[in-house]
Amino acid sequence: MKILVAVKEVAEAEDEFEIDGLDIDERYLEYDLNEWDDYAIEEAVQIAEAGDDVEVVSVTVGEERTEETIRMALAKGVDRAIRVWDDTLAGADSLDVSAKADILAAVVEAEDPDLVLTGVQANDDGYGATGVSVAEVVGYEWAAVVNELELDDDTAHVRRELEGGVEELTDVDLPAVLTIQTGINEPRYASLRGIRQAQSKPLDVQGLEDLGLDASVVESPVERTAMFEPESESDVVTFEGDAGEEAGQLAELLRDKGVVEG
Amino acid sequence: MTDVLALAEHRRGSLRDVSFEMISAGRELADAQGGDLHLAVIGGDVDSFADDLNREGVDAIHTVAEGEEFNHDVYVQAIEQLYAEVAPTALLIPNSVNGLDYAPAVAERLDVPLVTDAVGLDRNGALEVTREMYGSKVATTVEVDADEVVVTVRPAEWPQAEGEGSAEIQSFDADIDESQVRSTVTGFEEVGGGDVDISDADVLVSVGRGIEEEENIELVEALADALGATLSSSRPIVDSGWLPKNRQVGQSGKVVTPKVYIAVGISGAVQHVAGMKGSETIVAINTDPNAPIMDIADYAIVDDLFDVVPELIEEFGGEAP
Numbered sequence: 001m002k003i004l005v006a007v008k009e010v011a012e013a014e015d016e017f018e019i020d021g022l023d024i025d026e027r028y029l030e031y032d033l034n035e036w037d038d039y040a041i042e043e044a045v046q047i048a049e050a051g052d053d054v055e056v057v058s059v060t061v062g063e064e065r066t067e068e069t070i071r072m073a074l075a076k077g078v079d080r081a082i083r084v085w086d087d088t089l090a091g092a093d094s095l096d097v098s099a100k101a102d103i104l105a106a107v108v109e110a111e112d113p114d115l116v117l118t119g120v121q122a123n124d125d126g127y128g129a130t131g132v133s134v135a136e137v138v139g140y141e142w143a144a145v146v147n148e149l150e151l152d153d154d155t156a157h158v159r160r161e162l163e164g165g166v167e168e169l170t171d172v173d174l175p176a177v178l179t180i181q182t183g184i185n186e187p188r189y190a191s192l193r194g195i196r197q198a199q200s201k202p203l204d205v206q207g208l209e210d211l212g213l214d215a216s217v218v219e220s221p222v223e224r225t226a227m228f229e230p231e232s233e234s235d236v237v238t239f240e241g242d243a244g245e246e247a248g249q250l251a252e253l254l255r256d257k258g259v260v261e262g
Numbered sequence: 263m264t265d266v267l268a269l270a271e272h273r274r275g276s277l278r279d280v281s282f283e284m285i286s287a288g289r290e291l292a293d294a295q296g297g298d299l300h301l302a303v304i305g306g307d308v309d310s311f312a313d314d315l316n317r318e319g320v321d322a323i324h325t326v327a328e329g330e331e332f333n334h335d336v337y338v339q340a341i342e343q344l345y346a347e348v349a350p351t352a353l354l355i356p357n358s359v360n361g362l363d364y365a366p367a368v369a370e371r372l373d374v375p376l377v378t379d380a381v382g383l384d385r386n387g388a389l390e391v392t393r394e395m396y397g398s399k400v401a402t403t404v405e406v407d408a409d410e411v412v413v414t415v416r417p418a419e420w421p422q423a424e425g426e427g428s429a430e431i432q433s434f435d436a437d438i439d440e441s442q443v444r445s446t447v448t449g450f451e452e453v454g455g456g457d458v459d460i461s462d463a464d465v466l467v468s469v470g471r472g473i474e475e476e477e478n479i480e481l482v483e484a485l486a487d488a489l490g491a492t493l494s495s496s497r498p499i500v501d502s503g504w505l506p507k508n509r510q511v512g513q514s515g516k517v518v519t520p521k522v523y524i525a526v527g528i529s530g531a532v533q534h535v536a537g538m539k540g541s542e543t544i545v546a547i548n549t550d551p552n553a554p555i556m557d558i559a560d561y562a563i564v565d566d567l568f569d570v571v572p573e574l575i576e577e578f579g580g581e582a583p
Contacts, residue, residue: 013396015550024400097366097376120362125395127378128357132366141444142334144363159451161514162273162359165507167451173444183501221375221408225390230401234557236546238564246563247573250545253561257543259465259522260489260578 001051003044004113005058005078006104006134007037009069010124022224033069036119040180042187043149044117045077055079059107061100063090067203074198075190082107086207092218099218101133106211108138115156116177120145128179135177142177143170147184264297267350269341270315271358272306273332274450277314280356280415282422287383287415288354289319289423294385298322300348301429304340305329308433318425324348324434334364335443340436341368347434350410352389357414359514369412377404378414389413398532398554418536454508454516463492466520468511468538470496472527472548472567476504480583482526485571488580494518496534512537527567530555547571 009031017028041058048054058073059082060066070081084103089095095103108116116135121128128144135142147167148159151174160168161181172178190198208217239249254260268288270281285301292299298321303311308325315323326340341364345353353372355365357379369376381401382392389406391413460466467486473479479499486493493509500510511518513533523541528534530546530553538544539558546559547567556562563570572582 013399015552123397128362129366129376129378133370136367136370145359163513165453165515167453168447169449171446171448221406222377223405224402225405226403227400232557236556236559236562238562243565243569244573246565247570247577251577
């Protein structure tokens with residue numbers, strides 16, 4: 001069995017930041033493996049550890065810096081990795097859902113996995129659409145927002161986490177793409193041994209041409225035109241003073257409201 | 263044509279609130295581009311759903327009687343066929359768990375660009391969609407330079423449409439290829455249960471990521487005890503296995519409406535806010551004055567919870583661990 005895990009390096013903004021044009025100023029951004037994808041990696045590695053002859057391959061679309069992220073996947077037990085990047089991708093302003101889906105679909109077609117796992121969404125742009133789009137492009141079945149997974153030969157038995165504390169039980173034919181929700185497992189930390197081993201695992205860089213795609217794949221009708229800090233509608237009353245004084249004022253409020261005694 | 267087609271959503275026999283929000287969002291966009299608003303409902307008791315959905319602003323309702331519950335393989339085929347008949351310029355789908363399970367596939371199949379999680383829609387020639395990034399720290403606008411678009415609409419951003427409508431209700435016969443239905447819903451399960459129902463509590467002390475370590479949960483538990491309150495949490499605490507799922511407040515957990523909600527170390531992600539914004543009084547204890555929770559809090563302490571919470575416990579005669 002082969003499992004492909006699509007991961008993304010995401011930017012996280014510090015509490016205080018400035019916007020520069022159409023994005024947050026680089027100085028206020030930190031890069032990390034997308035939280036949801038960490039759970040997808042863990043799920044794949046656990047399946048590999050529980051079964052014989054399971055290969056886990058990880059793929060990301062990103063510049064050279066993102067090798068740090070994909071090495072992290074290798075350190076956690078992924079067998080080999082693919083990073084997709086070339087000058088055309090470097091020159092594109094941004095990739096819309098369809099462009100990302102086409103690029104990842106080309107990797108799926110080349111690798112021919114039985115199962116594709118990815119996070120439900122990326123916590124920077126939060127589109128939440130890549131996994132299902134890839135499934136549609138390659139003709140795989142899919143399930144979005146999966147928080148429990150059991151596999152047999154030709155079916156994935158999943159739970160999908162719906163709103164309001166309700167879970168849906170669904171059987172999905174393989175091959176399939178599943179988008180993984182946080183909480184499905186407990187992602188491991190990369191061990192020192194794992195980090196050392198990751199250095200010698202294969203990491204293949206492929207361009208659009210290697211994947212049989214041309215530059216038209218990055219052409220997008222969707223363009224970011226502005227970024228701004230949302231206007232706060234807050235009329236919050238902030239208690240002032242040291243911690244003791246703040247606690248005293250909150251205590252008084254709670255007593256006034258009659259929700260606590262004493 | 264400049265029409266809008268919007269999808270309703272139902273589960274286990276009832277329309278979900280977002281269905282009525284889709285009418286408001288759809289009407290707004292249809293007005294901006296001078297077209298009609300078509301609504302579609304697929305599966306379940308479509309006739310009774312159509313009656314409920316017939317509210318002010320809807321021009322036509324298309325019922326597709328295919329299956330009882332949501333199945334994305336059926337939805338994708340039905341929408342593809344209905345889209346061809348209605349020929350809208352914009353297809354609006356709820357940005358719900360199920361919406362995100364079929365909207366991307368529909369957009370790919372129709373070869374139409376997709377923008378998800380819209381919090382604002384505007385048409386100035388091109389469609390401008392407002393959405394958020396970086397955990398709601400910033401808003402962005404994206405412009406869609408295409409004749410057609412699929413947009414998913416964030417729940418609870420538009421009001422629910424009210425008032426009786428006079429829409430034309432039509433049943434639509436979709437031709438579903440069963441060989442393309444490769445997923446089967448086998449059941450539903452309520453999660454949580456257990457000893458405590460947080461939705462019953464008058465006062466909730468809720469703990470979030472700011473608590474940093476599992477052993478620190480004790481500190482917030484001691485505060486809840488001192489206040490005679492119930493302990494709840496945001497999602498990351500449950501994901502980490504530090505509290506059971508029946509304590510989770512939010513979109514995928516419980517919706518709570520206590521008299522007082524004290525959010526300790528919770529930043530206020532949109533999914534969390536969805537579950538607690540109906541609280542009568544909201545108090546936030548957080549080091550970040552710009553955290554999204556401050557937008558909905560009535561009272562705030564902008565300080566380190568590890569300094570404030572022990573002081574609060576003492577105020578109420580409790581003992582910090």
